[in-house]
Amino acid sequence: MAEAGTPSLRENLKQITRRKLLDAAREAFEEHGYAKTSAEEITLRAGASRATFYLHFGGKHDVLAEIVAEAHFTPVLELVESLGSMGVPTVEEIRAWLDSFDAIYERTRGIMRAWVQAGGREGAPLRALADEMREKFLDAMAAKVSAVLGRAGYEVAPEDARMRALMMFIEVERLCFYLHIRGLDFDVKASLDLVARQWSSILAHR
Incomplete structure (x- = not known):
């Protein structure tokens, strides 16, 4: 059990996933620009699902x-x-x-x-x-x-x-x-x- 004030394993994994999505999105935006980058491409690069993407971001x-x-x-x-x-x-x-x-x-x-x-x-x-x-x-x-x-x-x-x-x-x-x-x-x-x-x-x- 995590101590008070210490992130749980679940929270750590959540933050790792969010970081992967952010890094993947930056790569995609820099390569293709905004219009040609989709949520699908970001999730593919990050190795995450579309549902996971929308758990973290509105778009x-x-x-x-x-x-x-x-x-x-x-x-x-x-x-x-x-x-x-x-x-x-x-x-x-x-x-x-x-x-x-x-x-x-x-x-x-x-x-x-x-x-x-x-x-x-x-x-x-x-x-x-x-x-x-x-x-x-x-x-x-x-x-x-x-x-x-x-x-x-x-x-x-x-x-x-x-x-x-x-x-x-x-x-x-x-x-x-x-x-x-x-x-x-x-x-x-x-x-x-x-x-x-x-x-x-x-x-x-x-």
Whole structure:
């Protein structure tokens, strides 16, 4: 008998099955995109039944949402938290941070491409998660902006900090979207250098 607070064998097996389904779904989404991936293919890859799939998820959009939250949104939010350790960041420190952000997008480009495809098909459920993650990003970033400007000797109103955070988010998010999802060919280094200088201005001046 499992001790209190210790997962039972049944619960462990359930979590193992869920992990297999998530891993299989990510592989399928990255290979075929959202529209061409079915619940049947996911279960076949995971070695599970269709009934088991629907015990864990309401549909393939639920699987995708969990994968994206785990693989992309969570690392991005953790990266935002690291801004708090920079003091008043130099352009070089900001540039290194942007490299880390870009690396997350590069690592998750396949699943994020499926996410964009799904957004046009599934609508509200996925938009709700995207909106929630964006708000978390902006809340965290605005707090860091306020802290950095405070250390530089400036006081900013909460709405000003949030506006600056929004501008920073738009710049780096759109850049990585067009680079990794749309696959546009441009000078990435020069683009990130420019964003770093713009962020430095946002974080150092009124």
